[in-house]
Amino acid sequence: MSQISYISKQVADLKPSGIRRFFDLAAQMEDVISLGVGEPDFVTPWNVIEQSFHSLEQGYTSYTENAGMMELRQEISKYLSGSYHLTYDPSDQLIVSVGASQAIDLALRAVIDPGDEVIVVEPSFVAYVPTVRLAGGIPVTVQTEAEDEFKLKPEQIEEAITSKTKAIILCNPNNPTGTLLLQEELEQLAIVIEKHNLLVLSDEIYAELTYDDAYTSFPTVPKMKERTILISGFSKAFAMTGWRLGYAAGPTEIIAAMVKIHQYTMMCAPTMAQHAALEAMKNGRQSVESMFESYKQRRNFIVSSLNEIGLQCPNPGGAFYAFPSIKATGLTSAEFAEQLLQEEQVAVVPGSVFGANGEGYIRCSYATSLKQLDEALNRMKRFVQKRM
Amino acid sequence: MEEVEVELLKLIENNANLEVEKIAKLMGKSIDETRELIDKLEKKKVILGYSTLIDWAKVLNEEEVTAMVDVKVTPARDVGFDKVAERIYRFPEVKAVYLMSGTYDLSVSVKGKTMMEIGHFISEKLSALDSVLSTTTHFVLKKYKHDGIILQDADEGDKRIVVSP
Numbered sequence: 001m002s003q004i005s006y007i008s009k010q011v012a013d014l015k016p017s018g019i020r021r022f023f024d025l026a027a028q029m030e031d032v033i034s035l036g037v038g039e040p041d042f043v044t045p046w047n048v049i050e051q052s053f054h055s056l057e058q059g060y061t062s063y064t065e066n067a068g069m070m071e072l073r074q075e076i077s078k079y080l081s082g083s084y085h086l087t088y089d090p091s092d093q094l095i096v097s098v099g100a101s102q103a104i105d106l107a108l109r110a111v112i113d114p115g116d117e118v119i120v121v122e123p124s125f126v127a128y129v130p131t132v133r134l135a136g137g138i139p140v141t142v143q144t145e146a147e148d149e150f151k152l153k154p155e156q157i158e159e160a161i162t163s164k165t166k167a168i169i170l171c172n173p174n175n176p177t178g179t180l181l182l183q184e185e186l187e188q189l190a191i192v193i194e195k196h197n198l199l200v201l202s203d204e205i206y207a208e209l210t211y212d213d214a215y216t217s218f219p220t221v222p223k224m225k226e227r228t229i230l231i232s233g234f235s236k237a238f239a240m241t242g243w244r245l246g247y248a249a250g251p252t253e254i255i256a257a258m259v260k261i262h263q264y265t266m267m268c269a270p271t272m273a274q275h276a277a278l279e280a281m282k283n284g285r286q287s288v289e290s291m292f293e294s295y296k297q298r299r300n301f302i303v304s305s306l307n308e309i310g311l312q313c314p315n316p317g318g319a320f321y322a323f324p325s326i327k328a329t330g331l332t333s334a335e336f337a338e339q340l341l342q343e344e345q346v347a348v349v350p351g352s353v354f355g356a357n358g359e360g361y362i363r364c365s366y367a368t369s370l371k372q373l374d375e376a377l378n379r380m381k382r383f384v385q386k387r388m
Numbered sequence: 389m390e391e392v393e394v395e396l397l398k399l400i401e402n403n404a405n406l407e408v409e410k411i412a413k414l415m416g417k418s419i420d421e422t423r424e425l426i427d428k429l430e431k432k433k434v435i436l437g438y439s440t441l442i443d444w445a446k447v448l449n450e451e452e453v454t455a456m457v458d459v460k461v462t463p464a465r466d467v468g469f470d471k472v473a474e475r476i477y478r479f480p481e482v483k484a485v486y487l488m489s490g491t492y493d494l495s496v497s498v499k500g501k502t503m504m505e506i507g508h509f510i511s512e513k514l515s516a517l518d519s520v521l522s523t524t525t526h527f528v529l530k531k532y533k534h535d536g537i538i539l540q541d542a543d544e545g546d547k548r549i550v551v552s553p
Contacts (some may be wrong), residue, residue, distance in 0.1 A: 019552070032550050034548070036552070039548060125553065126553050293395070297414035300413060301414045304413050347550050347551055372546075
């Protein structure tokens with residue numbers, strides 16, 4: 001009897017995430033200190049959690065509007081206007097999604113026709129390439145270089161553009177490198193983007209976590225708002241990863257298309273999470289600021305410790321990742337991560353899972369307690385000293 | 389007060405045993421600069437001491453009793469409540485004294501080995517002071533949170549998966 005696979009070719013061809021493979025290995029071990037986690041170590045602020053209980057007690061257990069509760073969209077709109085002077089009409093230019101990940105998926109499915117090319121800047125978040133493929137598009141990767149601090153240069157976009165190029169995904173600050181693109185750098189990119197009429201998916205989920213320089217939201221760059229879908233969410237700044245709540249803001253036509261897909265596939269984001277997010281938006285600033293302060297201190301700590309150990313690490317401008325070079329050890333990033341896990345029970349993520357140019361680097365998340373961070377760095381020091 | 393000073397104070401507020409080297413790294417300063425900052429704050433009496441919060445209920449034979457005593461007093465001419473407050477806070481049994489608004493004047497926290505010991509202190513020392521008009525004693529039955537620290541054994545471990553995107 002012949003073997004029939006019911007799996008679509010599209011999905012069958014997807015490679016499993018490198019992070020997942022590494023997770024399976026780490027999950028079998030005990031007492032692992034993890035620097036492999038892409039989420040805050042803080043628990044969601046109590047007032048936010050409490051508000052979700054309250055909303056349930058009040059009986060808010062049914063669907064909301066497809067695009068999300070109007071009150072929440074109004075708060076998001078107020079936030080974007082207050083923080084970046086960006087005006088989005090909450091009635092038709094904003095959608096509340098199930099995490100920023102779903103917003104990326106919706107945006108791509110709303111704009112991509114089969115065969116359209118989408119530029120993905122690597123090292124990149126692991127989901128961009130697969131979601132482009134699942135939307136029927138063709139991901140075209142552009143490799144940023146360590147010597148440029150992993151900053152994308154306009155000529156790199158220019159080189160990657162073909163007649164089929166439709167969009168580019170920017171992640172600023174970047175996961176996994178922590179690289180922050182500044183206003184003038186974004187303006188330079190915008191020139192090429194406008195010239196070739198590209199659409200931009202600007203993933204700004206880490207925007208609240210930028211440490212030394214002012215943050216520029218991409219749609220604030222002149223002429224970019226009408227061609228940008230801004231994507232963000234509550235996971236990182238408010239420590240709400242498990243609530244799965246994100247949003248997208250953009251031109252009316254695109255948001256309408258996203259809402260159309262969302263209403264058939266997801267209906268709406270979970271109601272209790274939307275109530276929690278509303279509380280986070282209204283009364284969560286203090287928690288964001290205190291978490292921010294901790295991240296900044298830990299960033300200083302991990303970067304200076306990694307450099308002391310001999311793993312060259314530039315100062316990341318944002319997010320909560322350090323991306324040190326492990327080239328001096330002579331190991332590949334996968335070998336480094338695996339051996340470090342086996343010998344010292346410290347989990348880091350091999351840079352290679354984020355794209356070809358991630359090879360030679362590891363991603364260390366510093367969203368973990370100082371005590372854990374300190375111990376992890378002691379163990380890494382012991383590990384590296386044996387090899388250098 | 390400078391921003392770096394506030395940052396340092398926040399860092400050590402709940403972690404008094406943080407080494408100078410680590411504080412320096414966290415703040416992105418040199419060890420000498422950090423030590424200088426700490427010295428300065430100690431001299432200015434902004435940092436008054438480094439204490440440890442111990443849950444004595446968990447230490448065998450070392451249990452202690454805490455009472456919150458509401459004290460009504462007669463204020464003294466020129467010095468108001470300060471004089472009598474000083475008389476009270478000098479007792480080693482007294483751990484805290486606050487001047488309060490409302491139905492009584494001073495809130496006094498008293499610690500002792502037993503309820504009997506606290507009872508003796510209140511009746512023989514505190515109530516016996518000339519300016520003390522009355523005392524109402526409330527014994528603490530269980531501590532849930534103290535100085536911003538939750539004392540229960542709730543599992544606060546890392547619930548995140550080991551590696552995530």
